[in-house]
Amino acid sequence: MRHVAGRATRLFYDLRFRAIFYQVLAVGAVILVGLYLFSNVSRKLAEQNIVTGFDFLWREAGFVISQTLIDYKPTDSYAWALVTGIINTIWVSILGVIFSTLIGLVVGVARLSKNPLLAFLAFLFVEALRNVPLLLYLFFWYALIVTTLPPVREAWEIVPSVFISNSGFTIPSLNWSPAHSVVLGALILGGFLAIFVRRKLIAQRVETGVERVLWPWTALALLVPVALAILIAQPDFAINFPEKGRFRLTGGAHLKPEFTALLIGLTLSAAASNAETIRSGILSVRKGQWEASRSLGLDDRQALRLVVLPQALRVIIPPMTSAYLSLFKNSSLAIAIGYPDLVMVANTTMNQTGQAIEGIAIFMLVYLGLSITISLIMNWYNGRVALKER
Amino acid sequence: MKKIKGLKWVVGLGLAAGMAAVSVAPANAQATLDTVKKRGKVRCGVAPTSPGFSFADDKGVRRGFDIDICRAVSAAVFGDPDKVEHVPLNTNVRFQALQSGEIDILSRQTTWTFSRDNSLGLDFGPVVFYDGQGIMVTSKLGVKSAGELSSAAVCVLPGTTTQQNLEDYFRPRKIKYESVVFENTDEWRNAYFNGRCDALTTDRSDLASVRAIAQDPAAHVILPETISKEPLAPVIRQNDANWKDIVSWSVFALFAAEEMKMTQANVDTFLKSQDPEIQRMMGVNGDLGKMLGLDAKWAYNVIKGVGNYAEVFDRNVGPNTKLGLSRGPNKLWTEGGLLYSPPFR
Numbered sequence: 016m017r018h019v020a021g022r023a024t025r026l027f028y029d030l031r032f033r034a035i036f037y038q039v040l041a042v043g044a045v046i047l048v049g050l051y052l053f054s055n056v057s058r059k060l061a062e063q064n065i066v067t068g069f070d071f072l073w074r075e076a077g078f079v080i081s082q083t084l085i086d087y088k089p090t091d092s093y094a095w096a097l098v099t100g101i102i103n104t105i106w107v108s109i110l111g112v113i114f115s116t117l118i119g120l121v122v123g124v125a126r127l128s129k130n131p132l133l134a135f136l137a138f139l140f141v142e143a144l145r146n147v148p149l150l151l152y153l154f155f156w157y158a159l160i161v162t163t164l165p166p167v168r169e170a171w172e173i174v175p176s177v178f179i180s181n182s183g184f185t186i187p188s189l190n191w192s193p194a195h196s197v198v199l200g201a202l203i204l205g206g207f208l209a210i211f212v213r214r215k216l217i218a219q220r221v222e223t224g225v226e227r228v229l230w231p232w233t234a235l236a237l238l239v240p241v242a243l244a245i246l247i248a249q250p251d252f253a254i255n256f257p258e259k260g261r262f263r264l265t266g267g268a269h270l271k272p273e274f275t276a277l278l279i280g281l282t283l284s285a286a287a288s289n290a291e292t293i294r295s296g297i298l299s300v301r302k303g304q305w306e307a308s309r310s311l312g313l314d315d316r317q318a319l320r321l322v323v324l325p326q327a328l329r330v331i332i333p334p335m336t337s338a339y340l341s342l343f344k345n346s347s348l349a350i351a352i353g354y355p356d357l358v359m360v361a362n363t364t365m366n367q368t369g370q371a372i373e374g375i376a377i378f379m380l381v382y383l384g385l386s387i388t389i390s391l392i393m394n395w396y397n398g399r400v401a402l403k404e405r
Numbered sequence: 406m407k408k409i410k411g412l413k414w415v416v417g418l419g420l421a422a423g424m425a426a427v428s429v430a431p432a433n434a435q436a437t438l439d440t441v442k443k444r445g446k447v448r449c450g451v452a453p454t455s456p457g458f459s460f461a462d463d464k465g466v467r468r469g470f471d472i473d474i475c476r477a478v479s480a481a482v483f484g485d486p487d488k489v490e491h492v493p494l495n496t497n498v499r500f501q502a503l504q505s506g507e508i509d510i511l512s513r514q515t516t517w518t519f520s521r522d523n524s525l526g527l528d529f530g531p532v533v534f535y536d537g538q539g540i541m542v543t544s545k546l547g548v549k550s551a552g553e554l555s556s557a558a559v560c561v562l563p564g565t566t567t568q569q570n571l572e573d574y575f576r577p578r579k580i581k582y583e584s585v586v587f588e589n590t591d592e593w594r595n596a597y598f599n600g601r602c603d604a605l606t607t608d609r610s611d612l613a614s615v616r617a618i619a620q621d622p623a624a625h626v627i628l629p630e631t632i633s634k635e636p637l638a639p640v641i642r643q644n645d646a647n648w649k650d651i652v653s654w655s656v657f658a659l660f661a662a663e664e665m666k667m668t669q670a671n672v673d674t675f676l677k678s679q680d681p682e683i684q685r686m687m688g689v690n691g692d693l694g695k696m697l698g699l700d701a702k703w704a705y706n707v708i709k710g711v712g713n714y715a716e717v718f719d720r721n722v723g724p725n726t727k728l729g730l731s732r733g734p735n736k737l738w739t740e741g742g743l744l745y746s747p748p749f750r
Binding site for chain 1: 496497521554557558563568571573576583585587589596601644
């Protein structure tokens, strides 16, 4: 008997066992609370005769979404409307991430410039943008577009067939067809192929020491797939020119002010914080690295690109991950200026069906899922650039 | 590492406790009347700003048609029309606020529809305003009817019936349009005034109130088509029949008063009336008040507090106000309108 009791006590004082025990307890408690909440809510809703469940997702949505990347009609289901909203959210976020990184890099480097005017301008940019709430900036950019540009009937035609007005920016476009998608795919493929070929050639040059002109091979790798795709798919290159109708411009491609204002707002405010992150990353690299690069004969730009930035990335990536996440989540402010993102579509859905709990659950899950995806990608990238201890 | 594990545990417990605390306070929706009496105020969900229906005047006092409906209920319950606490709500939270018990009545230009009535756990009182969705355009466009709006951009508000009505109206007529949706009414109005949209759509009464605050109201025309039926009614929770009766009969008292030519000014003279129905309504005879759980003079208090329906209408949205609405279908049944009160017996 005493032996068993002794073992139990020993188990209890075992650090590993305790750690696991407490974690199981904590997870269990959370699950229990979750279950309690779920049953409580279902019971209350049933008591109040409020319909629950996800059946509404398959009913006809019956509302128009003004900007879509995929084919959506009001006769489609609520589920499809939500997918359209999710894609709109992702689209504006991806563009925001790309542009804010590029602008952030330029501004961050400019802040470190020896040219005082450039450094000061970069400083002004950062301080002006990160010290005002994003929502106010969204209203500002939107109001700027809508009030300063002329109404669409008096649109400025800056170059023939390119119109700018408070309904956005309209340019001639192709009538997009699957054939065009094939060509686009071929272009992307060619891009990867070109990068691959170039790397191979450089590796060969390092190995053999024979100088060879690289660009014709790279260009070939890029263009051959595209040429093949054009020959096979035979896309129609007829151009669709915008024309002034009674109310709007019809035809052409159309960049709407809601989207533009949101993209500008998200991009610039994230660019300001990214600039600071990048600056701090560059400053975190020791002076000795610069001096060593110079003594190797690299000029400042080469030193920055080849020596300093790769090391700075280690400091830059983790805060950039949070910046990207907040950009993605901030895109939900779109609702204030009328861009149909996930939140707006979910809100409309909730209002038309009255199923608020389900609607909120859907958009929380989507945000959670996408945020975790962004984190995973960034953590993977962080692992790649992290200091490899050997 | 160990520290972090400890932290997780604490966070977990904290979360659990927080969630439990949130879930302990379910809305006990039974006996709204008792809750209201105990609180001493009727909590009423209203529009944040909708000229003529719900807006704060220059002294900060909330006025409007929807506000007067709440005041009528307050008068019926407390004998005083001013025991109302207004809760300004956007269109997309209004039903949840009512379901959760945060408000007792929703009086917010809300359209009575089948699915709202049957899936939200809510009930609608009598229709207080027969409205319909209309479309407003700037007059310089020269548009004469909604059928001409092909490829126009239309500004709409989300979370209302208007988005679907617009689609229902345009789809069978094969009219393509661009809808620009705004969450916030100010942004929505400004987008239209700035020319981002060619047309603005919402209930006709609401269009009139937007036009009333335009720089030049004459520069805007409301098109003749009424593209939907919008019966606006106060909303209450489904599980309290008594409270529904109180709200409904407070509204009927307004209709009946107009029918019986009672006004805020002359209602006292009706206390001495020999007409048995008036006697019952005024609480001089019978016990109608007791059946509702209210004071015998509840209906008298309603009329004394806010006047009859015509007075409420004219004061807030009628021809002499900025909105300048005519009664239209909102006339008594005796005058060819739709307002009809069941008998007080």
